[in-house]
Amino acid sequence: MTKKRCVILSNKLFALDIGTRSVVGIILTEQDGRYHVADLVTIEHKERSMIDGQIHNIVSVAAVISEIKYILEERHGTLKKVSVAAAGRALKTMEGSMTIDIAGTSLFTSEDINRLELAAVQQAQQKLLSSASTTDDYYYCVGYSVLHYKLDGDEIGSLIDQAGRTATAEVIATFLPRVVVESLLSALMRAELEMEALTLEPIAAINVLIPPSMRRLNVALVDIGAGTSDIAITNNNTVVSYGMVPIAGDEITEALSNHYLLDFPVAELAKRSLATEETITVSDILGFEQQAASSEVITIIKPSIEKLASCIAEEIKRLNNSKSPQAVMVVGGGSLTPLLTKELSIRLDLPENRVGIRGLDALSDVTISEGIVSTPALVTPIGIAIAARRAPIHYMSVIVNEKTIRLFELKEMTVGDALLAANIKARQLYGKPGLGMSITLNGGLMTVPGEHGRPSIILLNGKPASTIDFISNGDEIALERGLDGRDASATIRDLIGDYSPIEVTINGREHTILPSIECNGIPVGLDTAVNDRDEIYYSHSTKLNDVLSEIGIENFDPFEVYVNNKSVILENWTPQYIVGNMPVPLDHRLKDGDEVRLGTQTYPSVGEVISSLEKSTLTTASITFNGEPVTMTNIGASILLNGQRVDTSTIVRPGDQLIIQETVQWPFLFSDVFLFIDYSLPKTASTSYQLLRNGEPIGFNDPVYSGDALEIRFGT
Known part of the structure; x- marks a missing residue:
């Protein structure tokens, strides 16, 4: 990317990327949607105080943060607040789904959909907590995406105003263990810094490298650091999953260290020079100097490179439904590992030009000050700073049913987010449904559902609210349990409709056509109450042919002849039935007050038959x-x-x-x-x-x- 000398803009932002190998401090300014990297300081940890992206020595990490803060304050003035990112290794993703019965309810509303989504997220959370590999007892839900809505088992674009038997929401939710956030807070407090905003490392890199317009493509973003390789997958206009493998650049450094008997920092410097030097010169732990061609060193560390590529490729496929994505973007300091992109393309069955290293040149509307070296390792720190500006995550405390709950503001927080964090079960959002009945109606089994439970009443600061209402720090939420639904009840009229007697006149004689209804073999009326397992048979056809049969009038058969041994119906000579002044077919439905006359029989000639x-x-x-x-x-x-x-x-x-x-x-x-x-x-x-x-x-x-x-x- 071409470096540009720019005027320092307004809106200064201090951000930290606390990695396994080093901590990067960055001063970013922004104006009119354009960003400028004003300053950047990188200091490596004095000891291995970070393992696999997780803080293991808070005091040591805080010391490095304080050193970076001191350097930047000398150049830019006092720094009190900082934006940071939680390591991608800490993120847990889980799919969840929830199906509810909506038969007989009113049309689906946005509030109904939101409650259904929350229930699906809770199902994902329960799956996560019940997994054998999970020991943390508390997770923040830091976001979720709807994978599919379904109506009666079939995928549908939206459930708004839909009616059917069942509605389903399928989601993928991302969770962050509390311990990760607490360790970050502790390190910042020791460095006398206040967390201004929190973002997530994979989200940060995604936001700057893969804008929403590109997320319809199935792309994997891999951020290879020192201890971990963070992975994010996009598809169908959203980020569908996050993942991590606890292997990255340190794996290659350790291979060099073991082979040449090098101290770890010496091996790290040697690894970095492989990309730019034809030969490397190192001193081992015994003080002997060794010189080797870079190509020879690459051959020695190739098994470790292949192992790193295999682990990343396997995790990408696992996160992407066991298939390779369309392309892979690689960032971070570890992305410069020799042969890595080629090995990834082989294991993912992709052309080499579909696996590429993305550096600062991929960041649009970003300029950097002179003196800052442009490398792929800076994509994530800059992404953290930009993401913290565009979509910061703040802390919020609210009270839910008299219990204080702390939330992360990855977005504008809603009542539903607070209920989720308070572990309010989905069943508590509705009263229990009433018991249903099974009825046999004219030989067919039908179910009469009980009344649906009524939604719980949600009060936000004492006023009625919905799950999609926004909340602020200090709000109080109370949940009043919804009423249980009544058990099913129905009359025969409810099941078959309102069948009233009809009066008709046929050939001058009046006839009354009554419905015939039996319940468990006993004649009953329309207003008879039904019970579970009742057997009901009814008939009340107003079709002309059924009425004629009921009153004992023989129907005219169709005028049928056989022409060359094939049956032919001569409609023009079949006797007609006249209702009013119009001829009608036998399946015509009579109405109350109709007068019916039967036509006379006429016979055609052979010539007329042939003409017809x-x-x-x-x-x-x-x-x-x-x-x-x-x-x-x-x-x-x-x-x-x-x-x-x-x-x-x-x-x-x-x-x-x-x-x-x-x-x-x-x-x-x-x-x-x-x-x-x-x-x-x-x-x-x-x-x-x-x-x-x-x-x-x-x-x-x-x-x-x-x-x-x-x-x-x-x-x-």
Whole structure:
């Protein structure tokens, strides 16, 4: 990244990155969204007072912090407050889910969703506390993300205003052990500093390297320090998980130390020079000087590099549902370890250009003062300072049910966050649901649920509040238990609806149609109360065919015939039922006061049946004869009705068998015209005549076609 000389801006911020190998102090200024690194001091621990990112010697760490504070105060004035980060190794992530029954409730509200999410987070917390590897008895929930909402088992984008049988929230929650925070506070107090804000190391690096617009991609960020390698995974527009492996740069330093018999600080300096020097010269613990080519040293420490890469790759896959991400970003001092990115790409099955070291050049809108060396090791300290400015975590104390609770403000804190910290169980947010009933209705099993428990009443400083209301330091929250729901109760009317008798007139006679209801074999009324395991049967159909059957009127069967051995329903000749002045089908539902008349039976001819079937057995020709229009028709088929040959005028009745056999279509002849006209010879006609078609002579057995003009002329 190109260094720029900048004017020191306003809004000075002091931040510390307390790492395993060293402590970095940074002075950051900000104006209009742009950041400037005004000063930076790095001091290594005098002894191994930090192990795997955790403070083990508070006095020693506090001494280093005091030294950094003194140096920076000489340059920038008195420093009273500082922003710090909790080590990524301390973070615990756990998935949780909660499903509730919402059948029969009103539409889902944002308050309902928030209570459901809190219950899912508590389930994750219980899983964490019950895990065998966990000994801490108290955790701060420092954030959670919703993975999925589900309605009736299917994923859905939002539960707002939804209605169904069940609603589910699946979350991934991040927890921080109390001991981590307490040790940080103790070290700062010894250095006469007040914690102004707290952030989390993986969150800090993510915030500066992977903005929200990039988090739709499945990317792993690995911050390799001295004792730990912190990992954060992004996907689907959020940070989905955090993790850590207790192996980092010290593993490589120890390999060098063991092979060449070097004091640890000497081995550390030798390791750092591998990236820039072709040969290294070191003195072992016996005082002998040794010189070796950097390539030879890298070969010696390669097994340790491979071990570090394997541990990081395995943890990335574990956090990423057993698969490799799309890309990996590596930061921190340990990222400069030779061959590390290549070994990571091999173990993650990624191209080498998908695993890259990210330095300060990746930070947009950040400038640094001259004299500060730009290395990947500075990404996390700068990220801590920026994250502390953008999204600081403050302490807050509130009282929940007369008990003082301390919270971390990773965001604007809500009543729900306070209830979570106070370990208020999800079941305490609602009264117990009432007992349900199982009923058999017309042979099918149905459940009548009990009444849902009513939500608890939440009071914030004595006034009604919801779980999403914001809280401030010193607020008092009280929870009044919600009322339990009543046990299920119902009448038959509740189950089947309001079935009133209807009065109808059929063919001039009035009829009353009543519902038929039995409970456990005994006739009952609509207002009869039902009990668990009752068997209920009812019928009250207002369909025309059911009503006709009930009052003993025989329904007209559809007009069915068989054409070439296939059943055919002739709708036009099926008797119709008239309600008012309109024909209706048999499944028409009658209403109170309807008048029904039954139509009369008529029968079609063979020709009408054939026409209704749209069979192409009819040939026609339109001509003129002696100037008058004539239409000639010819059935091009052989027709059998119940085994007998018939013509098109024969009447067809229900159940008849028609066989239609296609025959060869012959053209019309001149002589055929007399079959379709009533023609008599003129009384004064001569014995000589002439047949003409379109003015030309033609014979009696010659063909004629549609459009022809035919005539007979008699001689004089």
